[in-house]
Amino acid sequence: MKVVLGVAGGIAAYKACELLRLFTESGHEVRVVPTRDALRFVGEPTWAALSGHPVTTDVWESVHEVPHVRIGQSADLVVVAPATADLLAKAAHGLAGDLLTNTLLTARCPVVFAPAMHTEMWQHPATRANVATLRERGAIVIDPAVGRLTGADTGPGRLPDPAEIFQVCLRVLRGAPRDLAGRKVVVSAGGTREAVDPVRFIGNRSSGLQGYALARTAAARGAEVTVVAANVTLPDPAGATVVRVESTAQLREAVLAASAGADVVVLAAAVADFRPADRHDVKIKKTDGEPEPIRLTKNPDILAELGQRRGTYPKVIVGFAAETHDVLANGQAKLARKGCDLLVVNQVGERLAFGTPDNAATVLVAGGDPIEVPRGPKEDVADAVWDAVAARLS
Numbered sequence: 001m002k003v004v005l006g007v008a009g010g011i012a013a014y015k016a017c018e019l020l021r022l023f024t025e026s027g028h029e030v031r032v033v034p035t036r037d038a039l040r041f042v043g044e045p046t047w048a049a050l051s052g053h054p055v056t057t058d059v060w061e062s063v064h065e066v067p068h069v070r071i072g073q074s075a076d077l078v079v080v081a082p083a084t085a086d087l088l089a090k091a092a093h094g095l096a097g098d099l100l101t102n103t104l105l106t107a108r109c110p111v112v113f114a115p116a117m118h119t120e121m122w123q124h125p126a127t128r129a130n131v132a133t134l135r136e137r138g139a140i141v142i143d144p145a146v147g148r149l150t151g152a153d154t155g156p157g158r159l160p161d162p163a164e165i166f167q168v169c170l171r172v173l174r175g176a177p178r179d180l181a182g183r184k185v186v187v188s189a190g191g192t193r194e195a196v197d198p199v200r201f202i203g204n205r206s207s208g209l210q211g212y213a214l215a216r217t218a219a220a221r222g223a224e225v226t227v228v229a230a231n232v233t234l235p236d237p238a239g240a241t242v243v244r245v246e247s248t249a250q251l252r253e254a255v256l257a258a259s260a261g262a263d264v265v266v267l268a269a270a271v272a273d274f275r276p277a278d279r280h281d282v283k284i285k286k287t288d289g290e291p292e293p294i295r296l297t298k299n300p301d302i303l304a305e306l307g308q309r310r311g312t313y314p315k316v317i318v319g320f321a322a323e324t325h326d327v328l329a330n331g332q333a334k335l336a337r338k339g340c341d342l343l344v345v346n347q348v349g350e351r352l353a354f355g356t357p358d359n360a361a362t363v364l365v366a367g368g369d370p371i372e373v374p375r376g377p378k379e380d381v382a383d384a385v386w387d388a389v390a391a392r393l394s
């Protein structure tokens with residue numbers, strides 16, 4: 001596929017080199033179109049050598065090939081990473097002063113912007129309005145990640161991990177539908193930990209891979225995504241706001257807060273049903289005799305609570321059930337009991353579901369037929385969920 005990689009003049013321009021490699025190594029033909037200021041950060045020889053194509057910033061070179069029109073017209077995808085505040089403003093207003101902005105005006109393929117800038121610039125009403133304009137026109141603008149910015153500052157504005165931007169682009173290239181555009185989605189991911197003492201906990205084997213696949217695919221389908229991540233060590237999915245939690249109580253609080261005004265809540269995290277009744281403030285010491293038993297108490301049932309609280313929002317609630325036996329029978333009973341719209345049931349055990357990149361599942365639908373998802377990447381299960389969610393939302 002033909003990809004145009006636009007690079008604007010932000011400090012994160014060096015990260016676009018990695019994005020470029022990901023495209024070229026997966027067989028894509030990439031034309032890099034930097035802005036003049038982007039070349040102050042990473043020079044023309046780097047882009048030319050890595051892409052294998054000549055690189056220019058203005059419309060006055062190789063004029064006989066009319067590059068200001070042809071590059072955009074022939075692209076299957078244009079991705080601008082990093083997109084500066086300046087570039088977003090120019091794109092929103094249709095300015096065409098250089099090769100990149102001309103390309104943006106002539107492209108009829110999907111366009112992805114990955115903005116990166118200081119928090120103040122990202123949150124400025126002018127930038128917000130420009131982003132809204134671009135999204136209204138159908139462009140995909142990936143929300144920046146929260147984290148370390150230039151210098152000592154931290155906050156929203158960081159370019160997401162290049163591998164995650166690449167994943168969004170791949171899904172867009174494969175024709176991901178934009179059926180979640182304008183929808184607010186909350187996904188819980190990972191596995192909760194319940195403290196026994198300051199160093200020990202009761203936990204589970206969930207890695208967060210399925211929850212992150214749900215977040216990544218929802219973002220590619222246009223949703224505004226919040227991930228409540230319990231003990232996940234994976235890179236943040238591009239475009240998602242990640243709220244980190246440890247225990248079930250923290251996850252409950254974060255999910256309920258994020259659910260206000262959300263269209264969809266998907267509870268994919270493995271939450272502990274029980275927690276130690278007493279948390280020791282100091283480490284339990286080894287003694288000669290038998291250890292004291294750990295008394296457990298029940299944790300709140302977040303899925304059931306969400307089902308009971310449902311008013312206007314969330315419109316669709318999706319639960320996950322990991323079962324080791326009688327998978328479908330247990331799943332159907334849980335769907336009826338919890339009052340959710342969809343329940344994704346999967347068999348778990350050694351090398352099944354937890355920590356693996358692939359999964360097989362059945363999506364149980366309240367009032368509808370179950371959907372079988374054969375073993376494949378966790379993104380396949382995620383897309384089957386979003387297909388069913390989109391059908392319910394419409």
Ligand SMILES: Cc1cc2nc3c(=O)[nH]c(=O)nc-3n(C[C@H](O)[C@H](O)[C@H](O)COP(=O)(O)O)c2cc1C
Nearest residue numbers: 008009010011012035037038084085086087116117
């Ligand atoms: C060291 C340095 C870092 C910068 N980083 C950013 C940035 O991350 N995001 C941004 O929007 N602008 C950033 N700027 C400002 C842009 O470079 C400036 O707005 C420039 O005109 C952008 O041009 P372009 O959009 O045509 O590439 C930075 C400037 C400097 C000097």
